[in-house]
Amino acid sequence: MSISLSGQLADALLHTRPRDEQRQRAREGVVDYFACLLPVQLGLLDDAGLEPVRRAFPAQPGSDNHALQLGYMSHALDFDDYHATFRGHPSAVVLSTLLTLAQSLPHLDRNAFLDAYVVGVELCGRLGKAIGTRHYAAGLHSTATLGGIAATGAACRLLHLSVEHTQVALGLAATQAAGLRAQFGSAGKALHAGFAARQAVDSVRLAQGGFAAQRDAVLEAFLDILGLGAARPDDLLAGWGAPWRISVPGLEFKRYPTCGGTHSAIEAAFALRVAEGFSLEAIDAIEVSFPPGADTAPSIRQAQTGVQGRFSLEYVIADALLNGVIALERYGEQAVEPAIAALAGKVRRVPDLSAPADELDPDLRFHRVTLHLDDGRRLSHCVTRKQTAAAPTDVLAKLRSNLHALPGERLDALCADLQLADDAALHRLVALIRCH
Known part of the structure; x- marks a missing residue:
């Protein structure tokens, strides 16, 4: 019996191994993520949407609403990274999901975290290829519709779920996918990233808890229906990680806080x-x-x-x-x-x-x-x-510019931790983004 598309994808997510080059690209993505998240989280820049989000979705560390808040804040400035094949913003969803789940992982390994991020970006790019050319053009926002699925795949890798549980989680994320470009130009666009991250956390925890949902045929249905007749499901896995999408075409780090x-x-x-x-x-x-x-x-x-x-x-x-x-x-x-x-x-x-x-x-x-x-x-x-x-973007310089109001000693310590030279640095970053 042939293995289903979701079974093949689950196997790739859980078992392929990025190399040091991809982990270094991932480190750059982490720096850029914090450069966009912290000005909003720390109140260094005004964002009128943040307090309504916090009131509507009160959060405890590691909760699904924590992921929603992080997703919202990291995308609120529209200054976060972009991926051309995905036609959206991977890190706002993927890292918000991973950092939320990391709150409950006392023995967090930085390389395992970075590898989960790499496979999440890989799935972003792969979904962007597989969904075809009509999805975004029709008015759907890929960060929202595809991002939750990609973040779910990254979370399954981080939490070492089984292939079967990963299939269930991916299907649950796919069935929740939504998001319209009509929200562009408002805080609703940033909320898309928050909703997608929350959906990822919920999907993986339901699957981890043994929730009984379809394992097969859900991703195929997703691509068929939301691909609007232009889907290319074979592109989801063909040449997986060769090259890794975090390297080619790579994450694009914005130099300007605009679309x-x-x-x-x-x-x-x-x-x-x-x-x-x-x-x-x-x-x-x-x-x-x-x-x-x-x-x-x-x-x-x-x-x-x-x-x-x-x-x-x-x-x-x-x-x-x-x-x-x-x-x-x-x-x-x-x-x-x-x-x-x-x-x-x-x-x-x-x-x-x-x-x-x-x-x-x-x-x-x-x-x-x-x-x-x-x-x-x-x-x-x-x-x-x-x-x-x-043209290259110096993400550390971007972070220092966006956080110039912080005391110099605190900023220097943050920049050092963002190099992720050891596991303790990652634990400090995870503690930094606990709910306020």
Whole structure:
């Protein structure tokens, strides 16, 4: 009798072994996660959604609501990592799940923790390939719909579940999957990561406790139904870990606290800002072109708040041209800055119909920003997604910048622990994110 898809997946999750290179990539992901989580958790940056979340979902350390809070906080700034094949944010869900479960593991091994994280990212990327091209385009948010399944797989690895229990857990996560891109530009998007992490914790604990649910055919049904006719289930396992998805294409660590679908537009605007021979006052109009559908995520055209500005090509281009930096403090819940909004009003989207549709291959995405000047000249610059992704991000520098309000000694100790040189460092990080 042939082994089911969920049985094969469970075996891969539990028994494949990452190497030191993947563990080092995982360490970088842990640094970036804390760089995004702690400013919100410690109250260094205002987030109006946090207190309602804490009141609605009161949590004890290690509880499913603890995972929800961590998922929400780590994604609240929209500054956390991104994975191209997944089309979502792996660590906000996977690490929030693992760190929650780690609260009840007194003998926590850092390599086992990192390996669970690696296989969780692997499953994120694999699910992104297997679900096909229509899932995200139809309006579903992969961080929510796929992230809970991936985090469940990582949790099964961390807790050493059996193949059979892992199959049950994966199926339970799949049957809870939900999340709409219509929430983008609001705190509802960050709550997607929280819900997915909570679902993962619940799924693995139900399976661990012997809950009787379907072991087989659930993942197949999930891919078939939510793949909307474009699923490729064979891609879920083909070439598993060769290369590991945490290495290739790898986690992308954001340099700007805005939607990843805006970053090459930001960099094109930066390049134009330093061009000689014109002033911002001389700009009559601005065009931004891109492959058809490449503005699916940054869909907000007239941002009213900084949070909405994260998902507005118009607003980020104007900010980049005016200020030369995309500052975290301008992308909170306050009203947009009038000068940026005024320049954003001159931006027009012009999809490049000669380029292949974005959903066919997001790696081919580009943004070309063109300035139309009052003397008739045009200045244009194009940056591709590949160019943006290839530029390295110093995650420790990002953490220090985001947490600059902390005392220097405390910040230095945190940076040392984030190297995960021993198991004690991991235990200190786990203690750091206990419920408040």
